[in-house]
Amino acid sequence: MTKPKPWLSLSGIGVFAVLLLAVAPLVLTDHWLNNLGKYCCWAIAAVGIGLAWGRGGMLVMGQGVFFALGAYSMAMHLTLETAGDRVPGFMVLYDPLAPLPAFWEPFRSTAFTLLAIVLLPVVLAGVLGYALFKRGVKGAYFAILSQALAVALATLISSTIRETGGDTGLSDFKYFFGFVLNDPANKVMVYLIAAALLVMCLLAVWQLYRSRFGELLVATRDAEERVRFLGYDPANVKLVAFVFSALMASIGGAMFVPIVGIITPAEIGAAASILMIAGVAFGGRASLFGPALGAMAVGWGQSSLGSTWPESWTYILGLLFIVVILFLPNGLSSLPARFARTRRSAAQQPAPAIATAELEGVRS
Amino acid sequence: MTDASLVVTNLRVEFSGFVAVSGVSFDAHPGEVRFLIGPNGAGKTTCIDAITGLVRATGSARLGEKELLGQQVHRIVRLGVGRTFQTASVFEELTVLQNLDIAAGRHRTPASLLRARRGTDASIEQALEETGLTGELATPAGILSHGQKQWLEIAMLLVQDAKVLLLDEPVAGMSHDERAATGDLVQRIAAKRIVLVVEHDMDFMRRFATRVTVLHQGKVLSQGTVAEVQADPQVQEVYLGTADAIAVGTPNRTEV
Ligand SMILES: Nc1ncnc2c1ncn2[C@@H]1O[C@H](COP(=O)(O)OP(=O)(O)O)[C@@H](O)[C@H]1O
Numbered sequence: 351m352t353k354p355k356p357w358l359s360l361s362g363i364g365v366f367a368v369l370l371l372a373v374a375p376l377v378l379t380d381h382w383l384n385n386l387g388k389y390c391c392w393a394i395a396a397v398g399i400g401l402a403w404g405r406g407g408m409l410v411m412g413q414g415v416f417f418a419l420g421a422y423s424m425a426m427h428l429t430l431e432t433a434g435d436r437v438p439g440f441m442v443l444y445d446p447l448a449p450l451p452a453f454w455e456p457f458r459s460t461a462f463t464l465l466a467i468v469l470l471p472v473v474l475a476g477v478l479g480y481a482l483f484k485r486g487v488k489g490a491y492f493a494i495l496s497q498a499l500a501v502a503l504a505t506l507i508s509s510t511i512r513e514t515g516g517d518t519g520l521s522d523f524k525y526f527f528g529f530v531l532n533d534p535a536n537k538v539m540v541y542l543i544a545a546a547l548l549v550m551c552l553l554a555v556w557q558l559y560r561s562r563f564g565e566l567l568v569a570t571r572d573a574e575e576r577v578r579f580l581g582y583d584p585a586n587v588k589l590v591a592f593v594f595s596a597l598m599a600s601i602g603g604a605m606f607v608p609i610v611g612i613i614t615p616a617e618i619g620a621a622a623s624i625l626m627i628a629g630v631a632f633g634g635r636a637s638l639f640g641p642a643l644g645a646m647a648v649g650w651g652q653s654s655l656g657s658t659w660p661e662s663w664t665y666i667l668g669l670l671f672i673v674v675i676l677f678l679p680n681g682l683s684s685l686p687a688r689f690a691r692t693r694r695s696a697a698q699q700p701a702p703a704i705a706t707a708e709l710e711g712v713r714s
Numbered sequence: 715m716t717d718a719s720l721v722v723t724n725l726r727v728e729f730s731g732f733v734a735v736s737g738v739s740f741d742a743h744p745g746e747v748r749f750l751i752g753p754n755g756a757g758k759t760t761c762i763d764a765i766t767g768l769v770r771a772t773g774s775a776r777l778g779e780k781e782l783l784g785q786q787v788h789r790i791v792r793l794g795v796g797r798t799f800q801t802a803s804v805f806e807e808l809t810v811l812q813n814l815d816i817a818a819g820r821h822r823t824p825a826s827l828l829r830a831r832r833g834t835d836a837s838i839e840q841a842l843e844e845t846g847l848t849g850e851l852a853t854p855a856g857i858l859s860h861g862q863k864q865w866l867e868i869a870m871l872l873v874q875d876a877k878v879l880l881l882d883e884p885v886a887g888m889s890h891d892e893r894a895a896t897g898d899l900v901q902r903i904a905a906k907r908i909v910l911v912v913e914h915d916m917d918f919m920r921r922f923a924t925r926v927t928v929l930h931q932g933k934v935l936s937q938g939t940v941a942e943v944q945a946d947p948q949v950q951e952v953y954l955g956t957a958d959a960i961a962v963g964t965p966n967r968t969e970v
Pocket residue numbers: 714729732734752753754755756757758759760761966969
């Protein structure tokens with residue numbers, strides 16, 4: 351956590367950006383570039399989870415909710431753009447005269463849609479976080495609550511097929527803010543936007559981690575009471591991290607829609623939310639690159655291994671997850687540090703415990 | 715730094731029916747090293763918890779004109795009341811400098827929080843020097859020795875600019891030399907601040923206390939100078955038999 355070389359990380363982001371933005375479009379087929387774009391979307395959400403969970407200690411098990419806010423905002427806009435002056439096809443399937451639901455109407459506007467992608471998660475996470483953190487809800491309670499919220503939202507969408515497309519989801523988008531989505535050049539553009547957003551999110555957390563706020567966040571994670579006794583309200587510290595992470599999930603969700611071409615409740619429910627967490631744990635939740643790379647690895651595993659062995663993929667993932675948690679609790683990104691430590695261990699003092707010990711027990 | 719005094723009157727704390735502290739009154743002024751002693755479970759830590767808002771209490775605890783009881787923890791801190799914990803609690807993954815920087819940061823604007831730190835605040839340099847931790851600036855707090863962690867906690871209170879320092883067993887588990895150093899440190903910082911030390915160790919108390927309050931089973935048993943308190947037959951009775959253990963200064967960390 352006390353990495354003395356922030357500039358090294360910055361050049362790491364630079365290399366990552368070159369790989370994503372310049373190399374990948376040159377060497378990958380359309381199909382794999384599109385897949386990579388999808389992984390970038392998950393990675394954007396994962397970067398936020400790394401911030402909230404890895405650095406802030408909040409086990410955000412329901413990021414699918416915020417992913418959904420961005421995804422459905424975008425999907426409604428693209429659906430309306432495709433439908434033009436008419437009511438979207440799936441709505442008139444059951445009732446040819448069905449009017450457009452009132453909450454769809456503003457999503458005709460590009461500006462409103464973009465604003466919604468940013469503001470909806472900020473407001474929801476702000477209100478939710480304020481209510482929970484001020485009351486001192488944390489740990490497993492917070493995790494269960496956030497997960498329940500994702501389940502509730504997925505169920506709500508499933509059960510409102512006329513308004514939201516239900517389990518079938520929203521799909522068949524033809525345009526993306528005026529660009530024809532079928533055009534390969536436009537597909538590359540959409541990919542580049544997602545990749546650029548991922549790089550920007552990495553830059554944002556890079557700055558957050560090296561800032562005083564980043565130190566305060568780690569302090570709050572490890573000893574919330576102590577932070578309170580220094581005159582801070584830890585609820586506010588956590589709230590900021592939580593809101594940022596929600597915003598990133600929403601951005602990831604928004605870009606997921608034009609890239610994948612469909613959004614359904616399955617992409618935002620409990621299983622999807624846990625898969626996002628899994629990627630972050632896999633890569634290393636507290637590190638800068640760990641969450642993004644972990645999410646991309648899990649995404650890649652899903653498309654390659656998942657299509658080769660659709661049955662056993664889930665088990666492979668589960669097994670991998672257990673192995674990582676058992677032997678590398680800080681994820682794959684802690685491997686290099688581990689090597690270095692074992693090599694110069696003997697003479698040195700034991701390294702500080704990495705466990706995020708709650709200092710609830712400090713008083714007696 | 716401050717002329718205000720800490721005045722505790724008729725403090726009472728109840729834990730679901732069990733009265734841990736009742737009718738406790740004492741005061742502490744800048745310039746003296748005030749001690750709160752008593753056997754294990756006497757209610758010393760609970761008194762500090764009550765003053766700092768960690769447990770609910772009735773009665774009154776005033777800093778100058780301001781009533782502390784009933785306020786939120788971080789607001790009491792902002793009034794200038796700082797404390798340490800019986801088990802040293804520093805941010806183990808952060809360096810000494812980062813620990814102090816956070817302690818010094820309460821007045822910073824949100825915008826400045828989003829920037830990286832450049833250089834070291836003058837107050838931090840001063841606190842490092844005062845507590846002898848200058849050489850440990852870049853050390854992760856988790857690998858400091860036990861004594862150094864306690865000093866780091868005190869240093870954090872100094873940069874936090876606390877007017878009142880409530881130290882809960884600051885020398886528990888320290889070596890003889892570390893105790894002496896801590897005593898000197900406490901005396902130095904008490905010149906301009908209100909310092910209340912909760913201790914177990916009678917030797918340490920004898921050497922450094924100006925005035926002492928003895929708690930027993932949640933009540934004040936005796937109050938006065940070291941000599942007065944030691945001469946009190948009631949105090950002798952309470953400590954009889956355990957006097958040896960106390961003189962050795964057994965850290966009572968088992969009670970957590
Ligand atoms: N949170 C709590 N709930 C119930 N009892 C408590 C609590 N905290 C302290 N006590 C009890 O109050 C009494 C005083 O404890 P404490 O103030 O920690 O004593 P000490 O003087 O050793 O610091 C003890 O009997 C302890 O068991």
